[in-house]
Amino acid sequence: MFENLVVAAKPDIAMARLPSGMALLNMEKGKYYSLNKVGAAIWERLQTSPASMETLSAHVAARFQVSEQACRADMIAFLDMLRDADLLDVSPAARAE
């Protein structure tokens, strides 16, 4: 899952920083979500430009001193959750990066 794909933050998602991480609001659906600090770091990265799962894993590995390998399974689960919540745009890797 998410191999050869790039993901991006959907445009109509509002964000607010919290001491514990971040809150997101899907404005179209009127639904709120909360992210912990790792989730917040991923979202911040996604807001700058679309990224592949590998790019995101490397980003988290560098920031939180874990191996990229250890990140991967959690990253897939996290991106899956974001996609289910309709917070992500997913497109084929060839189009970006």
Add this chain to the structure above:
Amino acid sequence: MPAGAPGAVPDHRYIAYGLRLRADRIFPELEQDFSDTYDVIIRRAGLGRPMPEPAQITYEFTATQAYIAFGTVGHFAIHRDGLIEYETLPDTDSGILGLVMLGVVSATLLQMRGQLALHASAIDIAGRGVVFMGNKGAGKSTTAASFIRAGHRLLTDDVLPIQLEPAPRLIPGFAQIKLSAEAMDSIALPGATSTPIPDLTFHKSLLRFTTGFSGQTVPAARLYVLQAGPTLQATPLEGAAGLAALMANTYMARFGSQFFNNARAADHMRQCAALLASVKVRCLEVPPGLGRLAELVAFVEQDSA
């Protein structure tokens, strides 16, 4: 001075919620203002729309204006730049008009002017602003009254505007609380006068008092969500739980989707998050009954320090 308010300036001068009001009717609950400038004009006017039907409740919002109608009271046009126009039914009780004007209508104006309006009571404890939120009947007013009884000063009961920049400060409302007859009997406040609220659905009286009110803004120190429970204790509401508790207790929450369009919902979430970044939220479990209020006061004095 606000723009968009042509005509003579009404001459009843009051101050509430940090706003200098000029009204065309008497608001006995408000403190008088003696300054020459003003922020908001309140006046009777035809609103160019039919009076609401008896069962009607309407809320409409744009960036600069709001329209609120209650079939049993009348309707209100609220202009962000400082004008509130109202038209009431001929037999509207002035106490009820005061409740609506200084409650939901003022909260709407404050929110439109960029403050965060909470549905809460608040107390000044030695210069620290302590906020009590909670569902209807959770004991916001009763709790506030017990702090006044203990020598602290009321900031507001019902609408609490919070100025967020540069650091959150609580802005005082006026010297009145809504109390049940039962609470009023057990919490004697010196120099207070009470007026029953004519609408029986409230089951409360309005208690006005002369001392025990603070007209000063104070830094926000602690936010409590009141909840009935067996043990007097405070537990932290952190992260998303704190945000959810705060958002549920804002005044705008009652308007639901009529208020929360895209941009306003995002701003509102950011305001709540900004408040959470510097002030802790706790769930305050309060045992039932009025007998233990002194204990509650002592607990909060210590917990909020």
